[in-house]
Amino acid sequence: MQSSKAIEIWVGLFVAAGLIALFFLAMQVSNLAELKSNGDSYRIVARFENIGSLRVRAPVSVAGVTVGRVSAISFDNQTYEAVVEMRIDPKYDTLPIDTSASILTAGLLGEQYIGLTPGGAEEHLTDGDEIELTQSAIVLEQVISRFLFNKAEGGDKGSGSNDGGTPTE
Amino acid sequence: MLALFQKLGYTTLSTLQKLGRANLFILHVVTGLPEILTRVRLLLVQVYSVGVLTVLLVSISGLFVGMVLGLQGYNVLSDFGAEQTLGVMVAASLVRELGPVVTALLFSGRAGSALTAEIGLMKATEQLSGMEMMAVDPVKRIIAPRFFAGCLSMPLLASLFSMIGVMGGYFVGVGLLGVDEGAFWAQMKSRIDFYDDVVNGLIKSAVFGVIVTWIAVFEGYDAVPTSEGVSRATTRSVVYSAFAVLGWDFVLTALMFGGD
Incomplete structure (x- = not known):
């Protein structure tokens, strides 16, 4: 068994490390910092x-x-x-x-x-x-559907008048 | 045929009895809280043996889990040209799921089994009855500090696990595979919500802490006081903890993230 002082120091370090990790998750990983300024x-x-x-x-x-x-x-x-x-x-x-x-x-x-x-x-x-x-x-x-529609319309016109003109609608 | 029904009935009744004992036991443990608050030293020693001694295991596991997530995530995401969202993937899976669950499983293997064996041996060597003879309540004096130390340590350990895991994912993703550093952190920050993800993960880890420590101390206290009984109780402690953690994880996930 370690001395009581050493145990207290270790537990203190452990709790501090856990809280730092939580702080890191809050500030660095998630958007808490941004939410605050809102x-x-x-x-x-x-x-x-x-x-x-x-x-x-x-x-x-x-x-x-x-x-x-x-x-x-x-x-x-x-x-x-x-x-x-x-x-x-x-x-x-x-x-x-x-x-x-x-x-x-x-x-x-x-x-x-x-x-x-x-x-x-x-x-x-x-x-x-x-x-x-x-x-x-x-x-x-x-x-896409508008594009295809225009294309089809243009194709019909093109075959009708033998002209590849752009459709105007 | 009748013997079969008798066996089924016996199993049901004894399971129910055990559940009842476990609930009465936890009530007894919780009533020990005021005594612990006046003697914080008891709690401190247990936080050391349950929490501090688990830190190294949790840190190393977290680092490797994060690194694996970085590698695997990169392989899948780069197929879609979305490797910049690697940070989101690593952080979300760690904070929501892997942090609490893997930490709870490691915790039950490292600390839970030790608690069960310690308390079971105390029972087998009649230290607990000895305390009763001296008018000291062994549940309040021995069990309660261990229980609350476990409940306190688990959220801290899970936070550590998640943080180190994110670091591991960062080393692999940004350091080795060349994901853009700014995008890694910025995407993570914009997609991970503090309340939805971090706080829910923290709640999960707290619930798992209660479950794992409860099972561990109860199995120890309820063990058959022989060397074989203690060994069985230790096995049961780890197995039941794993089942309970994974089952409750599903329930909690459905409650927290299932809605949307």
């Missing part, structure tokens, strides 16, 4: 026709820099639009009121996020404001 963030809303596979906690970025996160997504029964609520870091409080929002995809198959493009107005967005200019998510199936 305490006094401000809230803006945008309406989209289609949000694709946007999820809560997806990043909101301006010029590629993450300035906030999507905090809630709901559906408006009256206008049949998706209402996306974002929380923006209070550091970035000078977004013009005519900022436009679009749903973009990180990489070809990556996660979807909201990209904000600042406009030129003098006034700034504040808590509870709504972004008027929005662009919906690009749904890959719709793009």
Whole structure:
């Protein structure tokens, strides 16, 4: 049996190491540090026709820099639009009121996020404001089907008039 | 034919009896908590033998598990060109599942079996009855400190395991295989949620700590006081712990992560 002092030191080291590990998991591995700065963030809303596979906690970025996160997504029964609520870091409080929002995809198959493009107005967005200019998510199936549809249409025309002209619709 | 039914009935009744004894026993142990808080020394010595002595085993295992996850994850993810999400994969599997479960299995092998054997031998050599003769409650004096030391140590050990595992995955992924360091940490940070992943993993490890230590001290206390009985109790302690941990892991995972 070791002396009591040695045991106390070892137990102290053990508990300290365990708590440091937990702290590491909280700060370095998970998003606790980011959540904390969200305490006094401000809230803006945008309406989209289609949000694709946007999820809560997806990043909101301006010029590629993450300035906030999507905090809630709901559906408006009256206008049949998706209402996306974002929380923006209070550091970035000078977004013009005519900022436009679009749903973009990180990489070809990556996660979807909201990209904000600042406009030129003098006034700034504040808590509870709504972004008027929005662009919906690009749904890959719709793009492909439109492409195929146009192609088929163009092919028919081409065989009819012996001309490979681009379809105009 | 009748003998068969008798045997079935006997097995059922004795299993139920054992479960009942285990529950009464744990109630008795928990009532010993105030006494331990006034004599922290008893607890401290047990945290040393149950927790501190398990740290090395848990650290080395965690390092290797993390390194294997790094290698295997890289092989699969690079097929999809997604090796930058290696950090997410390593951290999520460690924090949610492997940290609590593997630590609990190691803990039952290293500390649980030792607890069972120690308490079983105390019973076999009539040290526990000796204490009763001296009007000292052996459950409060011997069992309770060991039980609470185990419950306290398990979450700490599981956190250590997860941290060292993430480090191991980092060494292999970033150091050896050349995954981008920034993406490794940034993706991990953005995808691992503190409450959903880290806190739930911590709850899991605490539950496993209670289960493993409970089984270990009860099997020791309930052992047939012979050398054969103690050896059987030690085996049962490890086997039951493994079953209980894996079974409860499914239940807890379904409750925590099954909803979405």
